[in-house]
Amino acid sequence: MIDVTLIGTGGMLPLPDRWLTSMWLEYNGKACLVDCGEGTQIAINKHRLKLSKLDIILMTHVHADHISGLPGLLLSLGNCGKTDTLKIYGHKGISNTIRQLMCICPLLPFDVEICELQSDRGSEFVWNDINVSSLPLRHGIDCLGYSFVLNRKPIFAPEKARTLGVDVKLWRELHAGKSVTVAGETITPEMVTYGTRQPIKVTYMTDSRYFDGMISFAKNSDLLVSEGMYGDDEYIEKMNEKGHMVFSQSAKLAKASDSKALWLTHYSPALTRPSDYTESVRSIFSNTTVSSDGEYIKLK
Numbered sequence: 001m002i003d004v005t006l007i008g009t010g011g012m013l014p015l016p017d018r019w020l021t022s023m024w025l026e027y028n029g030k031a032c033l034v035d036c037g038e039g040t041q042i043a044i045n046k047h048r049l050k051l052s053k054l055d056i057i058l059m060t061h062v063h064a065d066h067i068s069g070l071p072g073l074l075l076s077l078g079n080c081g082k083t084d085t086l087k088i089y090g091h092k093g094i095s096n097t098i099r100q101l102m103c104i105c106p107l108l109p110f111d112v113e114i115c116e117l118q119s120d121r122g123s124e125f126v127w128n129d130i131n132v133s134s135l136p137l138r139h140g141i142d143c144l145g146y147s148f149v150l151n152r153k154p155i156f157a158p159e160k161a162r163t164l165g166v167d168v169k170l171w172r173e174l175h176a177g178k179s180v181t182v183a184g185e186t187i188t189p190e191m192v193t194y195g196t197r198q199p200i201k202v203t204y205m206t207d208s209r210y211f212d213g214m215i216s217f218a219k220n221s222d223l224l225v226s227e228g229m230y231g232d233d234e235y236i237e238k239m240n241e242k243g244h245m246v247f248s249q250s251a252k253l254a255k256a257s258d259s260k261a262l263w264l265t266h267y268s269p270a271l272t273r274p275s276d277y278t279e280s281v282r283s284i285f286s287n288t289t290v291s292s293d294g295e296y297i298k299l300k
């Protein structure tokens, strides 16, 4: 199970009732934070997420609304007792910006390891049994989208094992993916499970103008978190120039990528009532949520 919380939904600057866009993804007792703008640690607290679970941070890019909350968050992590290494991932060259921000939090009780991913092509790494991929976005400066894929083992079927006469002592071997022999017959793990399970996939993309490469990157997402600066299509051209998207573009992306659910986020401060566009955006992709801060889902 993966727990996903959208910590904030704003773009550019935090508002009294809207924190900046960032996502908290929790699995197996560990959490990953994507982006950390001004006030993100306050929003984490408000949504009752446990900072002590934070294991890695992924940065999309170095615009202030995505990274300027980092020093305060690192200090709070130190105050809540973190001593093991914190890994921060981002695009090529991001170390420089992060180290400069860390000038104001120099004495942390844990090490910070900065991992630079490719800025001109995708990268992959594994965190907490989850395959994480990055995709260079189109935002005028280096910017990465991220996807998280959890491949799941099939569920063990005890009654199948019993029917095949497999002694309980041998179940552990089958759990570990090994075949066993019963009365001269080979029993494979596939013979005692309920078949394959679909992976769980979460994709997070902001900030970027639309391009076709987003479709394959987001393909078959259980949850697509994607930006929408405005709900009105009249802003498409202007947003395209600025390296952003509007609601309908994200909805078309969700549909084209066969995603199961879409959460819109990263609203312009000028967009005071994003939910006004719920109906129109659902006419393109029905399972769209015009997200509010603290949007939460448990993916099973």
Ligand SMILES: [Zn+2]
Pocket: 011, 012, 063, 065, 066, 207, 266
């Ligand atoms: Zn932004």
Ligand SMILES: [Zn+2]
Pocket: 061, 063, 139, 207
């Ligand atoms: Zn930006």
